[in-house]
Amino acid sequence: MEEKQTYRSGNLIILGIVLSIITYWLFAQAFLNIGPHVQETYSGASAGIINLSISLTSLITGIFMVAAGNVSDNIGKVKVTYAGIILSIIGSLLIIITANPALLIIGRIVQGFSAAMLMPATISIINTIFTGDRRRSALSYWSIGAFGGTGFASLFAGTIATFISWQWIFIISIALSVLALFLLKDLKEVKTTKVESSRFDYLGLFIFIIIMSALSIFITQGEELGWTSGISIALIVITIVASIAFYFVERRIKEPFIDFSIFSNKAYIGTVTANFLLNTTVGSIALFNIYTQSELELTPFMSGLITLPYVVLILFTIRVGERSIKKYGAKRAIVVSPLILAVGVILLSLTFLGDTAYLISCLIGFALFGIGIGFFATPALDTAVSTTPPEKVGVASAIFKMASTLGAAFGLAIIISLYTALEGAMDVSTAAMIAFGLNVVAIIIGFLCAKFVIPDRAVE
Template identity: 35%
Template sequence: MTTATPTNPTTFKGNDSALLGIVLAVVTFWLFAQTTMNIGPMMAEDVGMPMSVMNIAISLSALFSGMFIVVLGGLGDKFGRVKIVLLGNIFNIIGSLFIAFAFGDAATPMIILGRILQGLAAGSIMPSTMALLKVYWDGPARQRAVSMWSIGSWGGSGLTAIFGGFMASTVLGWRSIFIICAVVSVISILLMRQIPESAPAAGREGKTDWIGIIAMAVGLAALLIVVTQGSSIGWTSMITWGLFAIFLAAFGVFINNELKVDNPFVDFKLFRNTVFTGATISNFLINGTAGALTVSLWVLQGAADMSAATAGYLTAGYAIFIIAFIRVGEKLLQKFGPRKPMIWGTIIVLVSIALLMATNTLVEQYVILAVIAYSLFGLGLAFYATPSTDAALTNLPDDQAGAGSGIYKMASSLGAAFGVAASAAIFTALSETGLDIVGAAVEFSGRQDNLAVREAGMVGLAFNGLMAIAALISITVFIPKGKKAEGEDKPLAAAPQPGAAAAGTRPEKV
């Protein structure tokens, strides 16, 4: 299958139909594939899959996306970004149909393979679509395009729990989600056929750095398994420590190789730009606060006896405020530069986490606080998204836009995975016993039989607050003051990958 290039790359200007094709490619992951975090138990029961296996299947997409996103971004730089996005859409079509038509004895392997393909699709689509925004959209048009991209990613992730629960409850059933997802990819392919190939023909010459690619893939695979499965495997298990040793060894090989080869897969010179470095670090940390959504939903379900669906509906403000205010973040970027809106957004996220930490209140009070907090969480991320990406990627050379975008998106994936996994591990470890020092320092109103869950929630949310504070520090240290970030001749645009809220997971009473 080939991509049509009816327009000269030097004269083509990004338009709304091409942008719609890009956004549709993005939402195949954030709106559709991520619904498994909410409907996973329903899927497992329907196909007869053990829930422990379904939990692995749910994490596989993030695992493979984070593991290969830099690889696929670099391949887009080398062989063509439109080609790689097309490949991602094809991966998504095949993977989604595997899941939709998973029946009988083949259901488990079909769902697992489908989730792997959906992860590879996300890894293919994210960095190359961001690079295309850099190439074919300029100035304010580019910033608007980034806002639309952000709505597809952040907005999609905010709506995924509600969308998945609603579709699964209709007569169409959960399988319809993945059939529609495949259709959306087909439409994306048709709309993107007008975009010329953008790979710089004379850009990244030389042999492909396969040693660097393989070492990074192995290291990230080991690390992501530790982060996402460590709590179930056991943090003191030899398997966990063995995987961590593999991660250290693989990254030792990777760094040594990248410093020596003539054409490194990841050029460490990118990190000489402190703006790129600081924005990438803050992106990792701010995505890590997705763990706050997970823990708070568990508290609502476990301590307030609320169903997963009802708890998920309380997060509606998260999606509404992201979608409504993403373009406000763009306007703030144009007026103040990236530093101020990034700081304001992070402070708002920190306030939302502080509200969610009030697990010592009565149920009715906590529900009101949660609704306000989820809305503020979406508002903060909306302020942060476009300015952060613009600051991170503006100064990347054109021939490394895909790889640089991949690094930035990898920070998003790893941040969300680490934040959710670490928050869940803290909550799980304390949910049975609580933490005496918290009970001694804070008076918990109402029922006392759920005290351990509420204390666990408060501690898990405090961990997320620390990540938000660290993100704030990285912004103030690395992002310069002034209307333009260092070397910002022409603003780039693309948005950070959101961490998804685990809306379908359960714990016990506020």
Template identity: 25%
Template structure:
């Protein structure tokens, strides 16, 4: 069903708000980590699991969750995901000890893995043409801004109320979203097809093992290798299954294939920046959790302002060209940040390059999201959006692990982020721009 071209209706607000809530979760943990650790008596390993448990299940279950939205219907699977996410958020907010907190975060990740691809697939079902392009631009802006807003909210609530408030404050919004979805979103089509159980198990275990290996110092290499082996087995198994959990036709389109690689590299560059910068601000300027969150305001403002222009730019110049320029701008911002002299103070060393990074990020997220579902039929829309989100989740741990393994120097780390962006720039130029009109 297509919405009126005059109004987006209720689908877009539901999709953007729900996606925003799941994206800001890890950001809240970043700025509240010291307070959570002190309150629950967690050591460094325990604190790592607060973040890793969420990332592990979010990334591990994405392919299965996206395929279920194709088979069971968008509305049905979305409501299940929001219910899981909401209950888990409540558990995390009232957690009395570390095991309760970590289990709650893992279940949150499962709920998020269901909601993220379902929201994008719902938008594809609801909108067409220019309206779909605008909706995806807003969705892409949310993907970029949600994490940054999470840093601000997490820092403010932790400093003035409690780290628990960051999780509990979402409960009324989750209830509202579920009611709106139940009341206004039409029941989606349900395909009568056999679920690829073996492929689902291989994808969950393979992705989870790979992500765990990247984020673990204990037997990390073994888990990475095991994960890669399982994913290779998964790939060849999927070629034999009539209704696979990951339709291999997703990769036949060069634009989609390029988009998955670019989304991976984008998060390899950006998540380490979000993760390492607050620590650098604390070390160089003695910033608190709240001050570190506030330090991201220039990035947020420029990213949001640019995101509002993306729909018009893509209509005028083409999505691929906007994406290409975005990669160039992001590369320039990261190189500037790597060259910055921190003795010159926050505004020159941090805020100025951060503005450029914000502009580049906004020019990338929406076009690369659209490219990830380029010419994907409704029967594989959920799988296409889940793979886009899977690359988003995998990129961060891969980039952060590679950087931490090689250096602890912020400047060198930022050069590595710029290197990831340069590779993404080449992929856009070779795979996406020449093929988007074919």
């Protein structure tokens, strides 16, 4: 294939991949902001059913993402991508064709499986068919689709639901999914060198699903269940026991579900750990909204406007982070990003300031949020996939993205729970400041992991 043709077809592939992943980051995640509108349509559904439908897609995605990455390594990344896009279309149709709550729940489950398949498979495709600067550029657009989609989900969903109808969110998603299939229709499966296994590790898959299910339910439902309740303790015990069993089972299998040799790669493990810890900042964003709306009496719209610098700057700085790899190496951006984020959270923690001064501080803080995440996104993702053997990129990228999901969930659970526990014992502003401070500690640990675990020449 000639270079000019390769470049053009490569651009179309990147566009198709971006359109496929925003079916989750922009459209499926829009459900977080349209709960009341959805309940008006599903008049027979209780608030509990609606709340379940909101959280279910992320829960399913987190549980099955690594399994889907493993499958993509074994049966083909392109096949899994096609399947993920088709499931996205089916899930959207199930949600909008009827007002039956059962189909709503099934549709959200299907969307979760779709996202779990698309994320690792599309990253693997990029890593397989692009190299060097072209790969980093493609990963930047992937990150823009993911982080940009998430950032605009609230504004997009609110606009569509208010001025048209919330169902149009998923009608548009279906249309873009069909376009993604068209753009990717000529994409050929690229074979990687892999020792054929006589049988798939179903036992490893089963144990891993138990681990992730118990852990995810504990994280997402722990506050409602009670962190020290019998059910929560049982979930922790199941997670620990199943993890130990998983380790010993996988060590005995020739072709395990997760090859632990991935974690002997210092560049990979350092990047994944930093990724997990930096994503705990989702908890600080949630705490900011809770604090400003309850104590400063801001409306949700006003709180959202203050976070706007985060969305805008992340889109600008993702490409800057990509370009910095060639000039300075990936590690520098990965190390600097936590420091920028830490300063951003410190500015959110200055709750002792007057209302106006505090909000100005938060505007600057969210700008630093965007810069920090933007610098981190492409260098971290590029390091994770480029330092992993090609035949393991699917599961490696899935673990990387799962670290993002779990980091966000842990951040939400721990930071909000600490704030809730402290506000009854002290001044609310002090409770918020301490909760923000805990997040700063987590980010600094992420900085130390990036600084001392990742080798200086992690990515060539």
